[in-house]
Amino acid sequence: MQLVWPAPEYLRSYADALRRGWSPNNLRPQVADEELAAIRQNPDAFFDRLVNFQGGGEGVMLPDGSVVPRLPGYRKWMWDGEFCGSIQLRWADGTPELPAYCLGHIGYGVVPWKQRLGYATRALGLMLREARTRGLPHVEITTSPENLPSQKVIAANGGVLVEEFEKLASLGGGRELRFRVGL
Template identity: 30%
Template sequence: MKEFEAEGRGVPEDGSNVGRDLRGWGHRWEDPAVFAAYVAGLREEADHAVPPRPGWVHCTQLWVVDADSGTYYGRIAVRHELNEFLRDIGGHIGYDIRPTARRRGYATAALREALPVAGELGLRSVLVTCDYDNVASRKVIETCGGVYEDERNGKLRYWIDTGAGHGTGEAGEAGG
């Protein structure tokens, strides 16, 4: 997370999950009890028995971690549904890979691993977006089967089949 902070993440204008977490937890989560509370909060975000915060949707957070060394490379968020903001800007899936781990295949692997998770949530296809000038992210999305739909507010919007073949995914209405 210090790498994200060093690249300017966590400032008030950073609306990403990483930005939110850096602002809320960043200087405290080295304490095991604080980190445990942070993880419990992430788990609640995925729990449909717990109402999401106003304006938010349920979200499953997955971490990209080396199984042997335990090194944290990033995270990927699987949002269980779309609200207006997510439909135009954020999508069902968003990911953040720490700067020193970029361009090494972690984002592609994480997105591939997240697609079945989305399918298990009943989404037959998911919306994944990236900034129009983020060539690396665009390549990740396209490598994972992303089909370009359009550009909105500087974001390229792609639909990816989860392989679920059933469910209520938003793609049916959006043509994904």
Template identity: 35%
Template structure:
């Protein structure tokens, strides 16, 4: 059964395997925050904890989670507690990515559902999510979790779809 888990140094070996899976695919790691690795790696884990309570000006607090199934990190998720004007247009509250070797197994849909529970715990009444117009898989995940499409935005000629997910009972 999949669950969300905060990054922890005790999972370093599996985390490195997760990163290697992305590197081998040639894709950019999503969400970006899980690809910001440091040596020693323990610095990465302590920085993730700090970002939940303190950030530099112009940034928002956020929580990073691994999507874990058994003893395997199958994906990662970043939940932004608030939104800047830029995030309202191009980033939203939640970003997620599934490890390339674990796609098409329903992990993104489950992970987003679990993230919505975290948003409810923080008292949000709705969340905003975005994805590229050509990202059909992400669109399906968002809609499956109650996403209602709102007006898109365009930056540098690229359209970004935007969705609101109400968090009422």
């Protein structure tokens, strides 16, 4: 498995995963339908939205429908000959801190039919190397207390539990665990 920049040669496999019910956003599963519509409308503009090193532009919709400023960041796709999942890095320029509406520097998801193959662990390890180039002293990654597979992925990459906290109501509320990985 390798990380690839989203590109036309991978798009059919990515769209197939969306049609099969996978979503790159676990807080807003309907993002799958939104992304399929964006791909149909203008694939080049879709790709441009996935890589934004400056931040700004179109805001990010939260689960409650509110829109917040887009942070600098980008998404890469996991690829093993077909689409396996995605991983995203985001940051705030000049500080390792993130706004309260952003649950972590890195978010990832593997399609169900490729889970338990070590892809998330490998993808996170590769993304941590890239996060170092952003000048961050550490990254934070969050997961629900029930998501033991994700906790194992984070721990396998040096993550240390920092706190359990309550997510903002705009993010759906509920308990969440925050891990920190030193870079």
